[in-house]
Amino acid sequence: MQLVSPLGAGPLFLDPGSEDLEEGVDQIMSTPRAEARSELGRMCAIDRPLTPWIRQLADRDREAWQILERAVRVAHSSVIAQEWSRIRAGFHAETAWCSRILAQQGLHAALTGLVPSMRRRGTTLEAGFPRDLEPTLRGQGIVLQPSLFWADHLLAGAAPDGRLLLIYPAVTPLPLQDASPPDDSLSALVGATRARALRLLVRQHTTTDLARELSVSPAAASMQAKTLREAGLIVSQRDGKAVWHWCAPLGLELVAQGTA
Structure with missing residues (x-):
């Protein structure tokens, strides 16, 4: 919780694109020092306190990163692992749905439908956001990533290959726990x-x-x-x-x- 803002933002190295837990942990633990320092500085500039542990992470202190690895593994086993099949199914259903909108209605409809506040002004896309942010594509493209747990504004960052990463709330957010078994x-x-x-x-x-x-x-x-x-x-x-x-x-x- 020292690393992740209530606004939904977190260090990008903490959430790499991966097929499974082990690959993801390996990517986190191999984060270059310069990238770790840059991302931690970005988070502290938003609203995270610069704690001694975050300073140690920025300096690539071995013990601090071992603590982070244990935290990721424990969080995964406690919160994610039991529901992983549902999460994967929901993610694939969401990407299939968005792909269909893109194929049938075009790029404009797919992008402006990500969140209610999304709108287009000429060649500029605008959306509600808690702070001023003006990313420029420069021809590198966009990566769309649905989240089944986030139900607020768009989250934006830079993908590892330089493209703009937009994380948006899925059409049907996944509940953390079913209130009762629904009729199928x-x-x-x-x-x-x-x-x-x-x-x-x-x-x-x-x-x-x-x-x-x-x-x-x-x-x-x-x-x-x-x-x-x-x-x-x-x-x-x-x-x-x-x-x-x-x-x-x-x-x-x-x-x-x-x-x-």
């Missing part, structure tokens, strides 16, 4: 197995992958995919010996409605 209207509509398959297919899967995730035979997975495809809920495409499946727009809408 999607399962009632298409059946429990096909509902699970449809939720999996917000990301592309081969028939073999789908069978493994559903714990059924490849033949059974192929039959489920055939039913969903004939209903217009998914699209399938052969690539050599493999057949890839993913959600069609109607399937995405059903998944989004079921999540909401």
Whole structure:
């Protein structure tokens, strides 16, 4: 909590893009001294106190960084690990939804739909923010990253490759804890197995992958995919010996409605 502001901002090295915990921890622990010092200075300039521990982090003190590693691992096991499958599923559903908006309505609609305060003035995008910030792209592009836990203003920073990183609240934020088990209207509509398959297919899967995730035979997975495809809920495409499946727009809408 010494590092992360109530405004949602934190040192970028603390939240690297990674596939799993170990890769993420490795990236955090290998942060160059100059980057660590710059990011910690940025956070202290916003609203974080310059504590002795933060000074030690900026100096790459070994013990201070070991404390940070333990804190990250304990926070992950206590808060994140048990819900990781839900978090991943929600993240992939959100990126699929945003991709659909981008494909069907264009870049303007995708960007201005990130938060209610987002608007366009000529070639400039404006959004509500707690402080003045004027990043310039210089042709390097934007990385959009949805957050299932943040439900306020956009968060902005520099991605490692120089692009502008915009973290925005997901359309359907993930609750930290369900108040009560919700009725699964999607399962009632298409059946429990096909509902699970449809939720999996917000990301592309081969028939073999789908069978493994559903714990059924490849033949059974192929039959489920055939039913969903004939209903217009998914699209399938052969690539050599493999057949890839993913959600069609109607399937995405059903998944989004079921999540909401």
